[in-house]
Amino acid sequence: MTLNLDTRKANLIATINAVSSEEELRDIEKYIKIRRLTAEHGDIFKGMRKTITVEELKREQNYQGIDREKFDKLVAELDIQEPIEELLAMLD
Numbered sequence: 001m002t003l004n005l006d007t008r009k010a011n012l013i014a015t016i017n018a019v020s021s022e023e024e025l026r027d028i029e030k031y032i033k034i035r036r037l038t039a040e041h042g043d044i045f046k047g048m049r050k051t052i053t054v055e056e057l058k059r060e061q062n063y064q065g066i067d068r069e070k071f072d073k074l075v076a077e078l079d080i081q082e083p084i085e086e087l088l089a090m091l092d
Contacts, residue, residue, distance in 0.1 A: 016028060
């Protein structure tokens with residue numbers, strides 16, 4: 001390690017030692033954890049958006065919806081007569 005790097009580490013340690021807020025310390029821990037995970041696993045981690053609309057999600061996920069006519073035909077062909085409670089019980 002270079003002297004500059006050692007000095008920077010010592011300064012960072014001193015700064016962390018001076019932290020008195022639990023929240024600030026948690027933020028530092030979180031930042032270090034994210035940096036290490038990102039370095040190890042690449043760019044699989046993306047920041048979270050503050051807001052998103054349903055329309056944006058549909059566009060991003062290429063949502064096509066259902067063909068209602070085709071769906072209704074399938075429901076008629078299945079001709080399920082059992083009550084929903086009985087069908088759910090079959091899943092256990």
